[in-house]
Amino acid sequence: MTDAAGLYRTVRLIRRFEERAIELVKDGTIVGGIHPYLGQEAIAAGTCGALRPGDVITSTHRGHGHVLAKGADPARMLAELAGRATGLNGGRGGSMHAADFSLGILGANAIVGAAVPIATGAAWAARRAGKDLVAVTYFGDGAVSQGVVLETMNLASLWKVPVVLVCENNGFATTTRVADAVAGSITGRAEAFGIPASTVDGSDPEAVLGAAREAVDRARSGGGPSFIECVAYRFDAHHTWEHSARPRYRTDDEVAVGMRRDPVALQGSRIPAADRERIDAEIEALLDEAVRFAVDSPLPDPAGALDHLYADGLRARAGVS
């Protein structure tokens, strides 16, 4: 799925999935809101396009795109967002923790930068077990000054761990601009640890795919980690609470300019209109079915609220005696 049409299909799927999910937030089907991935679709599509099925990823609070691009079932993903028993995590994780370990999706993560060492440890362990898998770990520009991310770059470089560090620079850490939060440069951090780093247009699926292939090949062939800064623009809110709270940290004009860098429109322009229309129709049908599946799925049984807390089924004491 890494030809022009395949990439288009992925970015379009993520775009429409997010738009449908926002509708479900508005109508109350999804509680707690989401962190929309709109505008960053090329990053997930391009990087996952460079991976094999056995490779693994870790994701972020803004993780729907990564999870979908790695192959998760949109219906079970949407069911997870809606807190249904049929969701990827049985309704135990929600938007910020969606995972499908059978597909190498080691979970989205709600703490900024926290998954970077997890992906790195998983890649180290897999190599130790003789597997030639590669891990991709996603994090935002807001994570580049988290100590644990910097510590992990040191470990990854020191031991040539097959991990690709993908920084999604969408311009904002919640509401704080990169220029107000990052001293030095983003790629300079990786370079300081001896990790090859590059900056690509994170709005262009093919540019991301090219950079990701190079990094993944390096990792798989024993060359160690790489760092890719993907520069994109976050079209929508940090989180859907902004739709009602409306914090003022960027102007409508700025957003309008940012949204001209549209990965879906760009990739769509690279394929024939007829193909585009066919793919669009397929995706609408897929998502219609996904929404139906999510909404019609049963809610989890409250009696099982602490299920899976322990691997051995240990039952914690109840909160009343």
Add this chain to the structure above:
Amino acid sequence: MPILSYLKALNRALSTEMEADPSVVVFGEDVGVAVSNVTTGLLKKFGPERVVDMPISEQAFTSFATGAAMAGQRPVIEFQIPALLFLAFEQIVNQAHKFSLMTGGQVNVPVTYLLPSSGSRGGWAGQHSDHPYSLFAHVGVKTVVPATPADAYGLLLTAIRDDDPVIVFAPAGAIGVRDNVDFAALAPVPLGVGRIHRPGDDVTVVAVGHLVHDALAVAEELEGTVSVEVFDPRTLHPFDWNGLAESLERTGRLVVVDDSNRSCGIGGEILATAAEQLRLVAPPKRITRPDGAVLPFARELDLALQPTRAQIRTAIEQVAKTSYSTQTEE
């Protein structure tokens, strides 16, 4: 019988399990040369791929272990200093511990966190003298505090084999203990099963970790006056509530000795559970560090904030003498 030291017991458990299971790896700072004496000989025996010296990056290597565990390894992390747990609290509590539930049981995280020399070592001052086992029991991480060499061996073995994160606190006050042990009888000790070190009829003393030895010494002193049962929970989460209930069925009187700060320490939980659900014929007492204690440097000040044998003795004597009915009469 031959003598086994507590430290050697930890070392032996690690070595045994590394031999038995190639997925067991040890991560930590200075584990190669074994500065804490827990990993002595392991590097030579198992090589640097399995005894991995880490840069001073506790947060990274703690979650690195989580990732490695997800990918099939069974890491044991040694933290030289208990306060390093505050640095890695996010990685243990918010990441490793939560993955099983958050993923709907898709993944387990079998990591063991080993704290050789938790609590005061005497003269190590404010940032090296904490004993934060209650924090981990509170958040639900399986929490183990062995008091004896045989239990240190058996509980560490079980911790490593457990499919969840388990934290093992080896109290500095117990690490020097040496016991006559039948090596052939050394065996895994299940989590959540307490141990009665000394049976008694009048007062149950629940003692945690090294304080078991203090409780036993006081029980000995009081022999002939008060018959003291010394109950060592061994695991704080899960806690052996049934074992404690059986003991209190016999004695009905309870003293808890706990090297935690007072508020929200495990001692408070034991008293609360006893008050709510177990048989008590007299008001229970607990001996702990003070509320919010920070251990000062000077030896006299350090010791002034830790439970003492004199306090244990006084508490036992008071609890043995009183009962709810006599209190009412007063």
